[in-house]
Amino acid sequence: MKNKLTALAVVFLMSFGIQAQVDRTKQPEAGPAPKINLGTPETFKLDNGMKVLLVENHKLPRVNMTLTLDNPPHPEGTKAGVSSLLGDLLGSGSQNIEKDAFNEEIDYLGANVNFFSSGASANTLSKYFPRILELMAEGTLNPNFTQEEFEKSKDRTLEGLKADEKNVAANARKLRSALAYGKNHPYGEMETKESIEALTLENVKNTYNDYFVPQNAYLVIVGDVTLEEVKPMVTKLFGNWKKKDLPSFTIPQPSNVQFTQVNFMDMPNAVQSEVAVVNTIQLKKGDKDYFPVLVANQILGGGGEGRLFLNLREDKGYTYGAYSSTSDDKYVSTFVVSASVRNAVTDSAVVAFLDEIHRIRNEKVSTEELNNAKSKYVGNFVMALEQPTTIARYALNIETDDLPKDFYQNYLKKINAVTAEDVQRVAKKYFMVDKARIVVTGKGSEVAAALENLSYNEKAIPVKYFDRFANSIDKPEFNKAVDKSVTVESVFNKYLKAIGGKETVSTVESVMMLAQAEIQGQKLDLEVKNTASGKSATVIAMGGNPISKQIFNGESGFVVAQGQKVEFTEEQIVAAKASANPFPELEPNGAKIMGVEAVEGKDAYAVALTDDTTNYYDLESGLKVKSVKTVSQGGQTMSIPTGFSNYQEVSGIKFPFTISQSFGPQSFEFNVTSVKVNEGVSDSDFEE
């Protein structure tokens, strides 16, 4: 009451032009956490059980709509992948409108419509709302499942699975879910080549008929429409959707392991280890622990200011980023701490992760950390609220997660009320460092031994091995013994013989190679020139424009990229010297045999040429199949593998005509268009 009076007095004085003095020398204090006005949705229910939520917002003449089927997760078993195919097929026109006409009309109206296995979403100018809603209903309720589209979609899915076979991060993610939830749980099921191949169009139709039912459906509409307009339209379009009981099934309850353990999957092609500490949690949005968990996670690993990032990236330089996450799900979810780290520090990264989880459990967080985490969270939350899709999602969450109506209104207040004690309490409860799986996917021959020796707080951590379908397996044999008769010379000689003989190779003075790759529709041209005297020039051009250039004249060199010219460092000069010669195998000085490893499923000798470069030579054919370089850049160390295949003869020597390179999550395949020996290269290529 007193406050109110003072405020009134101020306004009174102001209106007479007497200025309230503000103290400019001090930064103004923040006001109380803002309340959020999300608007209460108007709701109505159709006879078939579908619920409609309408958030009117007439500020802009546009409408956003989302249809969500809130069915409980169901196991797919041997038909794993059928739902994703269903999602892919929905929206290929309808029984009444042919596919191309369907898509063209949406474009012409300037709208967007997307379909999923569990619903659809769209946005449009409000004046086209009736038509877009109609098209969305057409696509979802009168789908046109054709054999032709089914086959296309199946091929795409298989193609995707194949592309992911060597993808370390993707396999690591699948393994993590399978182990944490269990392979029989809908969240842990794995799509496989076999499960997809066995699917039929009939399976997709059955899944649609079984699960595309209205009783758990929510249609959320946000924007410039009124209840009077919406109600008759929705009733007309969705009223005939038939209610039907879902098939009955039981879902196994996931359980955490009894003691902390490493679960390891070997991927010989891995140049980084995917490390994740994971346990399942029961945490719903309505729980009283929800907000403390959000804050605890933000402090531990919510972003670039999180402890994990500061420790593993900024301080130790193990990784490009380290984060934690706690999802909320009304059935079950996981707490995950994860990072991609270079092979050599895999075990150290595990220790650093455990250190940080223990620390947030054992010590109270500082006031500064707490406040920064809160303001960061508040900022992010608040900015996201501007999007109508966020508002739609929140309105939906209140329904599906059975939250109090004012849940999001009070969100910021709840965040700000979290104390350091709360953070510690929930960290102990949800960050289960004693019952966690440390899921590591990486190159066994380089990282497994260190993991086997890992102990924490003087307790050994057992290691269990898995294949990529999450089956428990015996420890694989990582380092195959090299036959005593094999030497660097014998490996190199076999290679030289395989490509055309030492004599012929010795006559090479220069090699010029042109190659092409396509990345996201852009053509990438590669031009590489090397001389036996140790000079090299590499030019990469995109769409005809050079984007990077590396020139080395045998003594010094430079890189031009993004318009900046940077001279080679000492290390780069050493590396360039080592790799300039197109056939370093002619002079095996200093090279060492490291062992036998699988490359693309075939055994190859690993030969370290220098500390930073290892080449792989196929046991059978003798050909060089891979080279891995370790480079340091901006405090980060990473390994860049290059694969060689499709050898073809030019001037009596075999050169690889397919060259693949991975760079983090990206990989490129270059097709060599031309190789020239002892022509097309002159000294001026290696000058400025």
Next chain:
Amino acid sequence: MIQKIKLSACAVILGVAGYAQEVEFTEYDLDNGLHVILHQDNTAPVVTTSVMYHVGAKNENPERTGFAHFFEHLLFEATENIEKGSWFKLVSSNGGSNNANTTDDRTYYYENFPSNNLKLALWMESERMLHPVIDQTGVDTQNEVVKEEKRLRVDNAPYGQILAEVKKNLYTKHPYRWATIGSMDHLDAATLEEFQAFNEKFYVPNNATLVVAGDIDIAKTKTWVKDYFSDIPKGAEVKSIDIKEAPITEQINATYEDPNIQLPAIVTAYRTPSMKEKDAYVLDMISSVLSDGKSSRLYKKMVDDQKQALQVGAFNISQEDYGQYIIFGIPIADTPLDTLLAETDEEIAKLQTDLISEREFEKLQNTFENRFVNSNSSVSGIASSLATYHELYGNTNLINNEIDIYRSITREDIKRVANQYLNPNQRLVLKYLPKSSDSEEKNSK
């Protein structure tokens, strides 16, 4: 049956009447001349606070170009109450984000905050307006930063000089003739006193628009605005630029050599009217017909069907005093630049002789309506639009009405404007070529 009739009747009414967009705002002037625009939208607890100063590269002394952009940087340095180097930390540790940008016409600073930090934002912007610290240390620091930015964004960017070359050739008297980033020699030669005088002349309340948009209480915000801004002294009157160019009557031919490219480009550019004119809006639509999306005329013909060009684009860059209409193409392989020129000319000639199709026209309407609506989808977007409409267009109501201008454009307008402005004798043809090492030697000799 009755329902069906009702439904389609509804659709007809909607289709004809369109809609009225309702971005409500209040605007007023403080005694010191600061124009204030407030927009309340309590949907999300976000507030954008921004100041647009009506000063850009065109207000510079021709011997001191680059000042406006330099000030964009300099005014983040420090104020009497905000320590050097703490501006950005102040924003991020309070859950906000911020930035600034400069054009030939104006300079814009903004902060986005959760709405309980509005006072903080007002304090920061008023500090910047009242007493920024402009000293030699700050000037030296930003001099390096700006040079780095120029190297990165202009000097080393492939095709980075196109706009500068176009402006240089299209204008002989108007200050649009120099590049926004200006000359580094000019900046090096400038004295501290010159920087301080520039600040005193242009960064004053009577030359600025303050916008507060988002989750605010209008009465409270007015009080705070008064608290923080009313004691900032008014500056001398800032006169607007009034320099007229004589019409171009003969094709201007020019070449430029860019060391950062391998493929040449052909650029044609036309001088067009101020952004305030209806014809500038018509030119926006013409750009869309020519090069917006894969079904646009130039793209479909030259990139898709005939495979003559790697890229082709038509841009209408409208500004306060004049505009530049620019078409550029990068050839594939050995397609001569003249062929690209002939192909684009053919498409312009079509616009000059035939009306565009009804379907194209309708799609155009949908495209512009969508674009317009979505440009107002965030409060930060609205804040920037409000400031621009007031300061450059002189009509804040355009925030809601601008679409009516686009709506009023007919197929005949498109034909008329193509005939009025896009003729060969009114333009620049710029051959934008790779600089070979030969030509480099020639130049240095």
